[in-house]
Amino acid sequence: MPQDKPSRRTPKPDAFEPFADDASVRTIGALSFENGTDRIALHGSLDLTRDKAGLAQARLVRDTLEAIVKVLEADDLPEAVAEAPDAAPKSVPNPFA
Amino acid sequence: MLVRCRRGRFVAALAFVTLASSAAAQEACPTLFAKGLAPVLTNAKLAARTVPLCFEAFAVLHSGVTRTPLYSAEHLTRASIADARTVARDDSFHEETRLPDAERASLEDYVRSGFDRGHLAPAGDMPTLSAQAESFSLANIVPQNRVLNRGLWADIEEGTRRLATRRGSIFVVTGVIFSGDSMQQIKGGVLVPTQLFKALYDPASGEAGAYLARNDDARNWRAVSIDALTQEAGIDVFPGLPAAARASAMTLPDPQAGARSEGHRPRPEQSWQDWLSRELNRAVRKILRDLLRSIF
Numbered sequence: 001m002p003q004d005k006p007s008r009r010t011p012k013p014d015a016f017e018p019f020a021d022d023a024s025v026r027t028i029g030a031l032s033f034e035n036g037t038d039r040i041a042l043h044g045s046l047d048l049t050r051d052k053a054g055l056a057q058a059r060l061v062r063d064t065l066e067a068i069v070k071v072l073e074a075d076d077l078p079e080a081v082a083e084a085p086d087a088a089p090k091s092v093p094n095p096f097a
Numbered sequence: 098m099l100v101r102c103r104r105g106r107f108v109a110a111l112a113f114v115t116l117a118s119s120a121a122a123q124e125a126c127p128t129l130f131a132k133g134l135a136p137v138l139t140n141a142k143l144a145a146r147t148v149p150l151c152f153e154a155f156a157v158l159h160s161g162v163t164r165t166p167l168y169s170a171e172h173l174t175r176a177s178i179a180d181a182r183t184v185a186r187d188d189s190f191h192e193e194t195r196l197p198d199a200e201r202a203s204l205e206d207y208v209r210s211g212f213d214r215g216h217l218a219p220a221g222d223m224p225t226l227s228a229q230a231e232s233f234s235l236a237n238i239v240p241q242n243r244v245l246n247r248g249l250w251a252d253i254e255e256g257t258r259r260l261a262t263r264r265g266s267i268f269v270v271t272g273v274i275f276s277g278d279s280m281q282q283i284k285g286g287v288l289v290p291t292q293l294f295k296a297l298y299d300p301a302s303g304e305a306g307a308y309l310a311r312n313d314d315a316r317n318w319r320a321v322s323i324d325a326l327t328q329e330a331g332i333d334v335f336p337g338l339p340a341a342a343r344a345s346a347m348t349l350p351d352p353q354a355g356a357r358s359e360g361h362r363p364r365p366e367q368s369w370q371d372w373l374s375r376e377l378n379r380a381v382r383k384i385l386r387d388l389l390r391s392i393f
Contacts, residue, residue, distance in 0.1 A: 015187060016187045021189070022190075022204055022205070022207075022208045023189040023190045023191065023204055024187060024188070024189040024190075025187070025188050025189060025190065025220075025233065026185070026186075026187050027185060027186055027187075027188065027220065027229075028185040029185075030221055030255075032220075034214075036208070037208075038209075041213075043246075043247045043251070044247075044251065056185075057185065060185050082209075084211070085209050085210055085211030086208075086209040086210070086284070087284070089210075089211070089281035089282055089283050089289060090281070090282045090283075091279045091280070091281060091282070092279065092280050092281075092282045092288070093278065093279055093280070094275055094276070094277055094278055094279060094280050095142065095145075095162050095163075095275075095280075095288075096140060096142045096143055096162075096275050096331065097276075097277070097278055
């Protein structure tokens with residue numbers, strides 16, 4: 001059965017499903033989890049303050065990581081996914097020169 | 098394969114482009130621009146297949162040639178930054194459906210391309226949840242070096258927000274430069290910019306200047322004047338500014354002075370001559386301002 005390209009799958013609004021698509025992003029403070037079908041990129045920074053907001057954020061970070069670990073544990077994982085890009089960028093003449 | 102299919106729809110796309118650009122002619126959001134004036138393309142070649150798009154909290158000029166924005170414009174205020182200190186939320190990168198298929202980037206163009214999807218108008222600047230969601234439109238995204246996007250550039254963005262909080266109001270134009278004889282192109286015909294810039298204008302002091310960084314992992318940046326930026330980018334980002342404000346670069350916040358100070362990052366070189374000319378410039382501007390004020 002022909003499978004739809006993973007990145008074509010539209011992510012559900014307001015739902016970060018680890019490794020389900022190449023589009024969704026969860027933002028917690030200035031920390032973001034960029035979803036991908038073969039990697040999730042974490043970038044930015046976050047202050048976990050010793051207050052109620054800090055607790056809510058800490059829980060969300062934990063829940064997000066837990067969901068990621070769960071998917072990874074359930075998967076039949078390869079040793080490593082490809083590090084190199086699918087194809088090296090092409091060199092083309094500068095259209096503006 | 099996808100690209101080939103799109104080419105088949107070239108005629109339909111052309112018709113749509115005509116429609117889109119006439120619709121775009123009406124698309125204006127002057128409050129996002131310094132003195133209400135959108136940037137002017139001084140390199141006429143950049144103007145090919147461009148479409149201006151307004152969003153809730155930023156405007157872009159999109160190029161169908163590069164399938165990226167050429168610039169984004171924002172007006173940051175103390176209040177908008179306070180609102181932007183966000184609660185947690187989920188968003189998603191998405192294609193810009195206001196642009197014709199044959200002119201825009203698609204999600205798969207960036208997947209495993211080796212580049213980050215770099216925002217021009219950063220998500221962290223957005224004052225509302227809907228504005229933040231819009232910032233993930235691929236019409237606001239360029240292929241950006243990973244190290245630059247997550248390091249120096251993130252710090253420049255944060256420094257800009259802090260400056261807007263201190264000064265109260267800042268106009269920002271973030272853009273890309275394609276320089277050299279040949280360019281890198283990822284899937285779907287998306288061109289990789291060679292440099293990124295972030296130009297700031299403080300309407301209260303009348304000062305302006307821009308950060309300029311190569312799209313690589315060197316972590317180097319330069320401060321340039323608006324005149325110098327116009328030369329390098331082929332884009333006059335603040336056409337309404339008087340000559341004096343364009344000729345010298347304001348003192349830009351040091352992105353390394355941010356909260357994240359780990360790692361070594363080289364400082365921009367600055368000699369005492371630079372300092373002297375900047376101080377002289379500032380004194381002359383102040384005298385002029387005071388003079389004008391006493392006349393009127």
